[in-house]
Amino acid sequence: xxxxxxxxxxxxxxxxxxxxxxxxxxxxxxxxxxxxxxxxxxxxxxxxxxxxxxxxxxxxxxxxxxxxxxxxxxxxxxxxxxxxxxxxxxxxxxxxxxxxxxxxxxxxxxxxxxxxxxxxxxxxxxxxxxxxxxxxxxxxxxxxxxxxxxxxxxxxxxxxxxxxxxxxxxxxxxxxxxxxxxxxxxxxxxxxxxxxxxxxxxxxxxxxxxxxxxxxxxxxxxxxxxxxxxxxxxxxxxxxxxxxxxxxxxxxxxxxxxxxxxxxxxxxxxxxxxxxxxxxxxxxxxxxxxxx
Amino acid sequence: xxxxxxxxxxxxxxxxxxxxxxxxxxxxxxxxxxxxxxxxxxxxxxxxxxxxxxxxxxxxxxxxxxxxxxxxxxxxxxxxxxxxxxxxxxxxxxxxxxxxxxxxxxxxxxxxxxxxxxxxxxxxxxxxxxxxxxxxxxxxxxxxxxxxxxxxxxxxx
Numbered sequence: 001x002x003x004x005x006x007x008x009x010x011x012x013x014x015x016x017x018x019x020x021x022x023x024x025x026x027x028x029x030x031x032x033x034x035x036x037x038x039x040x041x042x043x044x045x046x047x048x049x050x051x052x053x054x055x056x057x058x059x060x061x062x063x064x065x066x067x068x069x070x071x072x073x074x075x076x077x078x079x080x081x082x083x084x085x086x087x088x089x090x091x092x093x094x095x096x097x098x099x100x101x102x103x104x105x106x107x108x109x110x111x112x113x114x115x116x117x118x119x120x121x122x123x124x125x126x127x128x129x130x131x132x133x134x135x136x137x138x139x140x141x142x143x144x145x146x147x148x149x150x151x152x153x154x155x156x157x158x159x160x161x162x163x164x165x166x167x168x169x170x171x172x173x174x175x176x177x178x179x180x181x182x183x184x185x186x187x188x189x190x191x192x193x194x195x196x197x198x199x200x201x202x203x204x205x206x207x208x209x210x211x212x213x214x215x216x217x218x219x220x221x222x223x224x225x226x227x228x229x230x231x232x233x234x235x236x237x238x239x240x241x242x243x244x245x246x247x248x249x250x251x252x253x254x255x256x257x258x259x260x261x262x263x264x265x266x267x268x269x270x271x272x273x274x275x276x277x278x279x280x281x282x283x284x285x286x287x288x289x290x291x292x
Numbered sequence: 293x294x295x296x297x298x299x300x301x302x303x304x305x306x307x308x309x310x311x312x313x314x315x316x317x318x319x320x321x322x323x324x325x326x327x328x329x330x331x332x333x334x335x336x337x338x339x340x341x342x343x344x345x346x347x348x349x350x351x352x353x354x355x356x357x358x359x360x361x362x363x364x365x366x367x368x369x370x371x372x373x374x375x376x377x378x379x380x381x382x383x384x385x386x387x388x389x390x391x392x393x394x395x396x397x398x399x400x401x402x403x404x405x406x407x408x409x410x411x412x413x414x415x416x417x418x419x420x421x422x423x424x425x426x427x428x429x430x431x432x433x434x435x436x437x438x439x440x441x442x443x444x445x446x447x448x449x
Contacts (some may be wrong), residue, residue: 009293010314013360038356041317042337052298055314081349106406107426110338111359112350199339279326 007079009058019063019175022056023145029170031056035079036113038106039122064117064175067091072181078117078140078174082129088113094181097132097188097207103252104192106129117174119157122167124224128192130156131176134223134233135188135209141176142168151175161231171282183219185211189289193226194269202226204278205272206258208286216245222283225263228274236261237283246287255283303328303364304372312359319343320368321359330370330399334429339372344407345369346398351407355428370399373406382406385440392436399431405441415445 010032016022029053034040042292045048058064060081065077067088074094076085085091086102103158105111105128118127122141127180133156141151143245155183156177160165182188188209194200205225222234224277244250264275300309303326319336322328322345331354334342338353343352346368352384367430373380380385386398401424408415408423413422420441428434441447 013295013297013314015361015363021391034358036356037358038338038353038359039357040354045336046313051315053357054383055360057358059361107341108423109341109351109353109426110356113352283414 004081010051010053010055013057014054015057015060015114017062019061019143019173020145020149022058022064022173023143023149025054026173027057027145028169030054031170031276033058033173034218035059035118036081036136037108037115039118039124051224053253058173064173068092069181070112074179074181075137076116076177078120078176078199079115082106082111082114082116082119083108085116085129091119093177095132095136095188095207097190099119100129101132101190104190111269112198116177117272118175120156121166121168121174123160123162123164123230124201125230126205126229127231128202128205128225130231131192131205131207131223131225132190133179134189134231135207135221136182137221138170138177138179140174141178142172143172143175144169144173144284153178157233160181162229180247181210183211184187184213185213186219187212189286193278193282200267203263204275204282205231206279206286208283211239214245218243222258222286224258224279227279229263229267234258241287251284251287254287258283297360299360299363301364302366302441306369314360316359318347318354318357318359318362318367320344321362322354325359329373332396332397332399335337338426340397340400340429341399341404342397342429343360344403344427346407349411351404355426368403370403375403380406382409382444384441385435385443389436389443391433391440393429393431394435397427401427401429401437403435405444409441409445415447417442417447420445420447 030052032052034057064079067076082102082105119127138156141152143149143151190207192202192205194203207223210220220238222237225231259280264272295314296311322331332342334340336355338356343354396424
């Protein structure tokens, strides 16, 4: 422990209660943000991350909580916990895929702590909640202090630049996730794989969303996790499926295209070969839920 | 040296005021600082649930929460379940059903079971099993744990 303490050297601790205060505390770019804490503490302990001078605990920022619809835009405060996603009646109605994913997230205790904003900022290629948010074409508000809190909005699909790497600046806080209320008929599904049901860092995760019409699919979105340096939208698969009706041949070809747009690695959890294999299976099952 | 932070919070119904390093976990504060060793340290990364406590009505892994964040909050640990009348009904059920094994994971499991039965009055058998996923330890023998929790939850098994 003595060594850990010597290395950390936090010289200031703050627990702001408003986004304005939190943003101002970030202004010099010398702050570590903690929300749920579930990733940060583990990474610090493992030596993969180090504290900056100021530890900013944003858990009490009231204006980064809550879920609402304003003018057909769904707005989710970044501090919303996975448990809150699981229990929210509005999300159950407008974005059930988020609830479905929340139900597969870690454990009860971690769902009570972990926040949606934290799961995004951790930028794991395997971050579970990122997949449904990609399917919903979400964007994130990055808030910084410019005499007052100011936000820029970045599509989630453009937010990640590598494992644990994002476009967020040291002066910014991810304060909100927002997406257009899905069109009538929009269906979305999520699958993940790992050797046990709970607390699993996904070997592969995948999601599919589209408006399923009588004459074919429209607004197709396919998102893949843990098969590339970042979670991402599988654009070639999406383009192939757009406008098509789902036949056995179309499903098979889409699964093949998806398997062709992955760049997985071999690591402790799986091999590139097996991950590619799983993508093929998952896309097949996502498109054909009756066979799953 | 890491900064120290003054905090005041409620622990098992009693007010506590103390000073902790800004990077200390709640678990370390409980065990090493306040000498309350009922809450167990096992994995230290949220995988095992042995350190589960209840904070403002929510079960959490105390190894992953900053002690500094206790400010103003209300914490319940395994030591807080016992009252003047004796063991909490959940503890009593664990004893009667022999839901023990080596015992190390039990304080966390009892706290999570308390959380589940306190927050969901319509808890199902499946919901109970899902709710205890974050406490699965190295050994087996969960049947007796499920029997104890199901009894308290009033679930027919």
